[in-house]
Amino acid sequence: xxxxxxxxxxxxxxxxxxxxxxxxxxxxxxxxxxxxxxxxxxxxxxxxxxxxxxxxxxxxxxxxxxxxxxxxxxxxxxxxxxxxxxxxxxxxxxxxxxxxxxxxxxxxxxxxxxxxxxxxxxxxxxxxxxxxxxxxxxxxxxxxxxxxxxxxxxxxxxxxxxxxx
Amino acid sequence: xxxxxxxxxxxxxxxxxxxxxxxxxxxxxxxxxxxxxxxxxxxxxxxxxxxxxxxxxxxxxxxxxxxxxxxxxxxxxxxxxxxxxxxxxxxxxxxxxxxxxxxxxxxxxxxxxxxxxxxxxxxxxxxxxxxxxxxxxxxxxxxxxxxxxxxxxxxxxxxxxxxxx
DNA sequence: TGTATTTTGTTATGTTATAACATACTATGT
DNA sequence: ACATAGTATGTTATAACATAACAAAATACA
Ligand SMILES: [Zn+2]
Ligand SMILES: [Zn+2]
Ligand SMILES: [Zn+2]
Ligand SMILES: [Zn+2]
Numbered sequence: 001x002x003x004x005x006x007x008x009x010x011x012x013x014x015x016x017x018x019x020x021x022x023x024x025x026x027x028x029x030x031x032x033x034x035x036x037x038x039x040x041x042x043x044x045x046x047x048x049x050x051x052x053x054x055x056x057x058x059x060x061x062x063x064x065x066x067x068x069x070x071x072x073x074x075x076x077x078x079x080x081x082x083x084x085x086x087x088x089x090x091x092x093x094x095x096x097x098x099x100x101x102x103x104x105x106x107x108x109x110x111x112x113x114x115x116x117x118x119x120x121x122x123x124x125x126x127x128x129x130x131x132x133x134x135x136x137x138x139x140x141x142x143x144x145x146x147x148x149x150x151x152x153x154x155x156x157x158x159x160x161x162x163x164x165x
Numbered sequence: 166x167x168x169x170x171x172x173x174x175x176x177x178x179x180x181x182x183x184x185x186x187x188x189x190x191x192x193x194x195x196x197x198x199x200x201x202x203x204x205x206x207x208x209x210x211x212x213x214x215x216x217x218x219x220x221x222x223x224x225x226x227x228x229x230x231x232x233x234x235x236x237x238x239x240x241x242x243x244x245x246x247x248x249x250x251x252x253x254x255x256x257x258x259x260x261x262x263x264x265x266x267x268x269x270x271x272x273x274x275x276x277x278x279x280x281x282x283x284x285x286x287x288x289x290x291x292x293x294x295x296x297x298x299x300x301x302x303x304x305x306x307x308x309x310x311x312x313x314x315x316x317x318x319x320x321x322x323x324x325x326x327x328x329x330x
Numbered sequence: 331t332g333t334a335t336t337t338t339g340t341t342a343t344g345t346t347a348t349a350a351c352a353t354a355c356t357a358t359g360t
Numbered sequence: 361a362c363a364t365a366g367t368a369t370g371t372t373a374t375a376a377c378a379t380a381a382c383a384a385a386a387t388a389c390a
Contacts, residue, residue: 010308038356040368059346072370079347080369095260096315098346098377113300115309126307134299135278135318142291143175143323144280150261150317153300158308203387205337225376237339244378245338263346263377 009054009124010117010157021051024102028090031106037088045069046081047102050091055121056099094123096152101125113151119160175282175289175322186216189267193255196271202253210234211246212267215256220286221264259288261317266290276314282322284329289322 028047032039039047049062059078066073082100085091089106093099094114101123103112113131115124132149139146156164193212197204204212214227224243231238247265250256254271258264259279266288268277278296280289297314304311321329 038367042369074371075347076349076371077369084368095317115304115307115311117309118312124307124309126303128303131299131303134296135316138291138293138296139280139318139320142280142289143326144282144289144318144320145326146280146318146320147283148319150315150319151300152260152315153304153309153311154313154315155304155309155311161308161310203336207338223376224378239340240378241340241380242338249337 009122010159013159017053020054020102020104021048024051024090024104024106027106028085028088031088031090035088042070042077043081043084046078047085047090050082050085050100051102054101054123056094056097056101056116056123058099062100092125094152095150096154111149111151113149114153115157116152116154117157117160118154119156119164122157124157175287175324178324182218185219185267185269186213189216189255189269189271192271193250193253196253196255200253207235207242208246208249211243212250212255215247215250215265216267219266219288221259221262221266221281221288223262223264227265257290259317260315261319276316278314278316279318280322281317281319282325283319284321284325287322 025044025047028039028044045066046062049065050057059075059082062082063073063075063078066078070077082091082093086093086100089103089108089110091100091102092112092114094101094116097116101114104125105127110127111132112125112127115126117123131151135149135151136146155161190209190212193204193209210231211227214230215222224240224247227247228238228240228243231243235242247256247258251258251265254268254273254275256265256267257277257279259266259281262281266279269290270292275292276297277290277292280291282288296316300314300316301311320326
């Protein structure tokens with residue numbers, strides 16, 4: 001366990017990313033077994049491609065890779081797989097980038113908050129109860145009932161902030 | 166001054182929307198004079214169209230209207246005007262909808278937070294220092310330096326929440 | 331007036347996402 | 361094993377959103 005609570009994605013030069021991918025696939029597998037839904041070969045593969053790194057990836061970038069492996073691949077192929085993964089909380093969509101990232105702690109119906117480094121493109125998901133709480137509470141004060149929170153913070157990750165001074 | 170702090174957009178059945186539009190245009194005019202930038206006829210008109218209501222409007226919906234008035238209108242016409250308005254904080258982009266809303270309190274470089282009613286499509290911008298503070302602070306704890314905050318809360322506005330029970 | 335700068339016109343293209351219907355696969359009960 | 365219902369994928373077409381590149385016009389200002 002690291003001493004400082006820097007999110008793992010921002011440790012990118014130091015971590016074993018294959019481990020990220022395989023544990024994400026394993027977690028997805030277990031979640032699908034538990035829910036009696038099917039992590040098909042296509043869906044598993046799209047999940048792996050989303051987990052190609054900790055940077056968000058576009059649907060058409062996924063498609064480009066997939067086409068080399070499966071000649072029938074088309075936009076709908078990718079979007080259907082992504083829809084499945086999104087519905088089941090296995091990936092998240094980054095609205096401000098029209099792109100997708102893997103979820104490191106998959107479970108149903110969570111929004112998370114995203115820290116997006118504009119220098120290295122790394123995205124870290126945090127799941128900060130204080131943030132979620134303030135948002136729901138302050139919206140509720142105005143009579144607004146929140147279903148879904150989109151929180152995307154763009155800036156510089158620790159390493160890139162250091163480099164920029 | 167209303168007693169309860171319900172954002173004006175959620176008072177939509179009770180407020181004089183022409184007043185919203187004209188005060189937005191006037192505020193834009195003053196801001197442009199102050200900054201010595203040009204609120205051209207085109208830009209003013211696009212601002213008015215964005216202020217057609219308190220629901221977000223897509224660039225191509227703006228274009229459809231504009232075409233009836235200016236035969237040269239094309240996508241670039243609209244996107245260039247929107248870029249100008251965005252840069253100057255006169256409109257905001259709702260990332261989760263690929264659409265735009267007018268800013269009720271224009272000033273440079275602010276992100277705001279948006280409450281988006283999924284039933285009536287009304288969007289209210291709030292500018293909540295507590296929210297902005299908690300986001301910056303909690304990101305900073307992880308060594309992340311925030312440049313820009315995207316906060317979009319989808320749910321039910323007071324009226325629609327009442328109606329839904 | 332001449333010249334630089336900004337704005338708009340114009341045409342083409344790039345990028346992201348969905349619709350609609352056909353075919354194939356999987357699970358389940360008999 | 362077979363029928364069948366439900367789920368997943370293949371396939372083709374199109375919708376929706378956004379930018380590039382260069383020409384012409386308008387504006388600022390010396
Ligand atoms: Zn990793
Ligand atoms: Zn997550
Ligand atoms: Zn109004
Ligand atoms: Zn604003």
